[in-house]
Amino acid sequence: MAVSSIRDVEFGAELPVFEPDTGLANVKRFVVAAGWNGPRFTDHEAARKEGLPGALVPGILSQGYLAAMIHRWAPEALIQNVDTVFRAPLIVDEPCSISGVVTDIDEEAGRVEIDLTITNAKGETRVFGTAEVKLPA
Amino acid sequence: MTETLNIDSIRTNFLNQDYDERHFELTPEQIVDYAEACGETALRYTDPEHPDFQAPPTFASSFQPGKRLPDGFPKLPGLGMDAGKAVSPKAPMRPGVPLVGRTHLHDVYAKTGRSGRMTFMVTRMEVYDPDQLLLATADTRIVIRERPTKVAP
Numbered sequence: 001m002a003v004s005s006i007r008d009v010e011f012g013a014e015l016p017v018f019e020p021d022t023g024l025a026n027v028k029r030f031v032v033a034a035g036w037n038g039p040r041f042t043d044h045e046a047a048r049k050e051g052l053p054g055a056l057v058p059g060i061l062s063q064g065y066l067a068a069m070i071h072r073w074a075p076e077a078l079i080q081n082v083d084t085v086f087r088a089p090l091i092v093d094e095p096c097s098i099s100g101v102v103t104d105i106d107e108e109a110g111r112v113e114i115d116l117t118i119t120n121a122k123g124e125t126r127v128f129g130t131a132e133v134k135l136p137a
Numbered sequence: 138m139t140e141t142l143n144i145d146s147i148r149t150n151f152l153n154q155d156y157d158e159r160h161f162e163l164t165p166e167q168i169v170d171y172a173e174a175c176g177e178t179a180l181r182y183t184d185p186e187h188p189d190f191q192a193p194p195t196f197a198s199s200f201q202p203g204k205r206l207p208d209g210f211p212k213l214p215g216l217g218m219d220a221g222k223a224v225s226p227k228a229p230m231r232p233g234v235p236l237v238g239r240t241h242l243h244d245v246y247a248k249t250g251r252s253g254r255m256t257f258m259v260t261r262m263e264v265y266d267p268d269q270l271l272l273a274t275a276d277t278r279i280v281i282r283e284r285p286t287k288v289a290p
Binding site for chain 2: 028083
């Protein structure tokens with residue numbers, strides 16, 4: 001059930017897991033829109049020639065996944081800040097999943113804090129972040 | 138012997154001074170593509186007919202300055218890697234609105250561990266609309282693992 005008010009949120013609540021689209025076509029669409037179009041994001045072979053394990057999901061797309069996950073959970077949420085740490089790259093065409101947990105609630109200010117983690121299919125943390133979000137009263 | 142950045146000198150000479158300015162303008166198609174590729178489902182980011190149609194809140198993270206660091210900045214003693222990004226949206230970014238992004242060095246600090254010293258630099262772009270309303274800030278953290286230099290025999 002989607003969250004519509006801060007009263008719906010409990011400390012420690014887990015957001016529904018989100019499995020974003022890391023497929024090549026989707027990443028291409030993103031990098032063109034973002035002005036980041038380049039072979040290291042759109043061409044596995046070219047990325048390997050650079051010494052990378054494959055084409056990379058750009059860090060800014062990982063960050064975009066985190067924001068999208070929050071809106072899927074709470075469509076009216078106003079994101080105040082997303083701080084993202086790129087621990088290791090996400091590889092294009094490799095599945096990943098995002099988990100999130102509410103770590104703080106300030107009901108008076110209408111604000112919640114959420115810790116978010118992106119893991120690959122091996123369960124390795126690749127990206128993590130913290131978001132500060134405002135929700136309606 | 139290790140070549141290191143002089144953190145105090147960098148702070149004195151470069152911190153909080155704009156060193157780059159770039160202009161941007163978003164199209165509705167660009168916003169929809171960005172939003173849908175991220176997996177956004179909120180209509181204010183995916184439907185150009187929505188009365189509150191706007192760029193997704195992380196969009197400012199994609200804006201790149203023309204220069205990575207200020208002119209005259211000391212040579213980096215190692216490879217710089219993108220360690221993370223933080224974005225703080227303040228007001229909606231709408232399509233067709235001319236935007237200006239001004240970038241400054243926001244912070245620089247060092248951490249020392251078993252593998253040596255790592256220097257972190259935070260560059261911040263502030264995005265404004267034509268009325269100079271601050272729409273977003275986007276921080277990029279660059280980490281440099283300082284490597285030992287060769288010592289002459």
